[in-house]
Amino acid sequence: MASSCLSFNASVSPNHDLFRRHPSSPLLRYRPVLVSCTSPADGNNTTTPIETITKPRRTENTIRDDARLQRSTAANPFSARYVPFNAPPGSSEQYSLDEIVYRSRSGGLLDVEHDMEALKRFDGAYWRDLFDSRVGKSTWPYGSGVWSKKEWVLPEIDDDDIVSAFEGNSNLFWAERFGKKFLGMNDLWVKHCGISHTGSFKDLGMTVLVSQVNRLRKMKRPVVGVGCASTGDTSAALSAYCASAGIPSIVFLPANKISMAQLVQPIANGAFVLSIDTDFDGCMKLIREITAELPIYLANSLNSLRLEGQKTAAIEILQQFDWQVPDWVIVPGGNLGNIYAFYKGFKMCQELGLVDRIPRMVCAQAANANPLYLHYKSGWKDFKPMTASTTFASAIQIGDPVSIDRAVYALKKCDGIVEEATEEELMDAMAQADSTGMFICPHTGVALTALFKLRNRGVIAPTDRTFYNKLSSKV
Template sequence: MEFKAWFQCINPDCQNRYELTDIVYRCRECDELLEVQHDMSLLKKRSAEEWRELFESRYRRNEWPYGSAVWGKRELVCPNVDNENIVSTYEGGTNLFWAERLGHQIGLNDLWVKQCGMAHTGSFKDLGMTVLVSMVKQMISGGKKIKAVACASTGDTSAALAAYCALAGMPAIVFLPKNKVSLTQLIQPITHGVLTLSLDTDFDGCMKLVQEVCLKNDIYLANSMNSLRIEGQKTISFEIVQQFNWEVPDFVIVPGGNLGNVSAVAKGFQMFHDLGLINKLPRLVCAQAERADPLYRSYKKGFKTFDSIQAKTTLASAIQIGDPVSYKKAIRALQAFDGIVEEATESELANAVGRANRTGLLCCPHTGVALAVLEKLVESGEIKKEDRVVVISTANGLKFTDFLSKYHTGQIEGVQSDYAFSPIELSAKYEDVRKAILERIEV
C-alpha cells in the first residue's frame, strides 16, 4: 500500500500544500509555518490491531531500516523516502526509566523519565535529524541542487546534524552562539569535520542569520521550523505508548525552548489516537526556564497574546530562547491537550537535578527544568499521587559535566546547592579510611 504525506500551511484560512521535496519552510502565500500532513484515509485502511502487530514485529529488530524506532513507523513518519536513501543510526528505543525513588520523594507512585539522551549523539534531536537528512538525500538523488545542510543551535541540534551528515557524506554547517554551549556540545560537530561557526550573538541571532544564508545560497535549513524534524520527534510519543504496552500516561512534561518538541509530542499522541491505537490523550505540560519564558508569560494571559523577549543567561542553555519559531504550533497543541505551562528558577532547576541524580538518574539542566516544574505541580495538587507521569529528558547529563561540577562545588552564582556531594581526600592509610567510612556509613 502506498502512503502519502505533504507540507501544509498551518493557517486554517490558507492551508496551501507543497511536496516534501520542495525546498520551502514557510508558506509562500501567507508566510506561516508549515507542517507535514498525512493521508489519514489511507492509513486507516489498516486496523489498529494490524498497526500494533506490524510495529511490534519491527521494534528493535535488525531488518533495515525498521529496527530504528523512527523508521519502524515509517508509514506514519515519512513514507516519501526510499529505503536506500534513509540515513539512520538505529535511533530511538531509548529507556523509559521508572523513577521509583524520586517519585516517592516528591509524592508520586508512578513517575517515569523518558531518557531521550541515551541516543547516538546524546539527545532527542537524532529522532528528527534522521528524517530531515534522509529527505535531503532523497531530494539530491532526484536532482535537487543542495550545496549543504545548515542549522543554528544551542548545542544538541548541531551535534545531530553533524553526525547524520557525516554518515551520509553530506556537507553541513552549524551556527553556534559563542560561549553559550558546553565544551562537549561544541566538540561534537568539530570532531565530525563539520564547518562550525561560533558567532558573537545568542541563539535568536544565529537563527536569523542561518535563515538568510540558506535562502540565498542553495543551503538546506535543518532547524525545527522545518517540519520534517517534527515528524521524527513525534515518535517519542509513539515509543512511550508502545513501552507502556499501548497505554497512555496521564501527564507528559516537556522542556520548552524553541517549542518544536512540544508540538511534536502532541502530534504523535494525536496521530495514534486518530488511528485508534490509543483511546485517550495525556495532559501536556511545557516547562520553561524563568529566564527564557515567553510561552509561560503568554499562558498566564490565556494565550491571548504572545510577545518574544530577550532571553537571559540560564543554566538550561539549550532552551535559552526568547523568540521561539514554533510558538503557534505549541499553543495549538497545549490548547488541544488541556495543557499547562510552568517555569523554574535557576535554583529550582539546579536542585531538581541534584535531587534526581541522588536517585540514580544523570540529568541535564533542561531535564531539571521539567523536574522542578513537576514538583510544583505536585505541590499545587494539579498532579495527583496516583497519576502516571512521564518527564521527557532531552539530553544526556554527560554533555553537562561542567554544570554538574559547579553545582557540587558550590560555584553556581545565586544557587544554594542543596544536594551537593564532594569526594573526601585522605591519606592512603587503613585507619584513616576506616574512620571516614564509619563516620558516614553505618557498617
C-alpha cells in the first residue's frame, strides 16, 4: 500500500514509492526527513527513509519561488468555512471564507469550522510528525509557527497569498528560580508569545487575517483597506502586516490610553491613525459602524479568522513538550478572543488524536476591567458589560468584550477558572518576576497574580506543570 506522504522540497527519484501516492492524500511540500506516515486505507504507520539527491539552490530564487517550483497539482482535500458560533444541531447556515461576513443571520458570532472528517483520515502520529518536521525550517510558508499548521488554519489559501513574517515558534522559559522562590513550584513555564515581529501575540492572528484580505483583493472583492480599534498591540500588528502586503490600514486608538511604543508602530508603518476621545469600547463601536458602511475589512477579533492563527500558540505548547499535556494554562483576558483560541487549539489536538486530554485554563483579568470575572463569580448568570477603569494593563482595559460568549464556552468546556488582579497585586507580581531574571509586561503581571491566588488556595499543586502566557514584549 502506498504511503500517504506525498511530495517534499527536495530532489527525489521520480521512481520512488512516494510518488505512487494515494489520490486523496494531502500535499506536503517539505524537506526530506524521516516521518511516520499513515496510509488512509490501512492505518498502519511506517517509517519511510526518503532518497535524496543534492541539488544546489538557484541563488536568484526567493523562498516563494522555491515553493512555486515544488507545488503539486494534486487536489487539496482540506477545507474550512464560517458557521454560527456554537450553532444548534442541524443548523445549515454557513459561509465561504471568501465572503465578507462577521456575524450570523441572528447577529451572533461566527466561528471557523474545519472539515474534521477530512482531517481525521490521518491519525495523530501523522499530524505530530508533519508539524514537527516543519520546525526550524525556512521553507515558505512553513517557517512560520502559524503556517506550519496551515492545514488546520487556512487550508485553501494559495501560498502566494500568504503574508508572513515567520511569526510564532516563540520560546519557552523555565521560570525555575521564580517558581521555587515565590510559589514552591518546580515545573512553571512561560510561553513568550510576545517575542514576535511587532512585539505581541497579535501577530499570530494578523498573519491569517491579512493573508485572507490579500486573497480577497486579488479576487477583486470590495476591500480597499483594513481597519481596527485597538489598545495598542492590534494596531501595531495590523499596520505591519498590511504594510508588508501594500494594503492600506486605518486604526482607531483611545486617546492617552496606550504606550508610546504602541503609538509609534502603526504610524511608522504608514497606517492612518486616529486618536479618539473615548475608551476601547467606544473605538470598537465606531469601527464596526464604519466597516458596515464602507469597503474596509474588520480586523478585530469579532472576525473569527484571527483566532485561527492565535490557536497555534496552544498547539506549540504541546509540541514543545513532545506532545505532553500541561495541567494548567493561564491567559490574560481583555477582549477574550485568546482564551477561546487556546481552547480551540487544544481541543483540535485532542479530537485529531495528537493528545488524549486538554489542560484546565485560567483567564486572568485586571480588577479595573473585570466583566468576565464578575460574570464567573455570579455563576455565569446574565452578563453585564461595564465601563472599564484605568489599569496599568492597558491592553486588557476592556469593559464590553466582543468574545464574551466564546470565552464562557471555552471555560465551561475545560473546567476553567477566572481570576482578577488589583493594580497593587499585578505590580507586585511584576516586581517579583523581574527580580528573578524576567522582564514582564503588566498583562503578564495579571496572569501571575492569578497564579499566586490559585497556589495559595491549593487549587494549583506545587507539582502541576503550569504555563502562563507572556503576550507582549512591550512595557
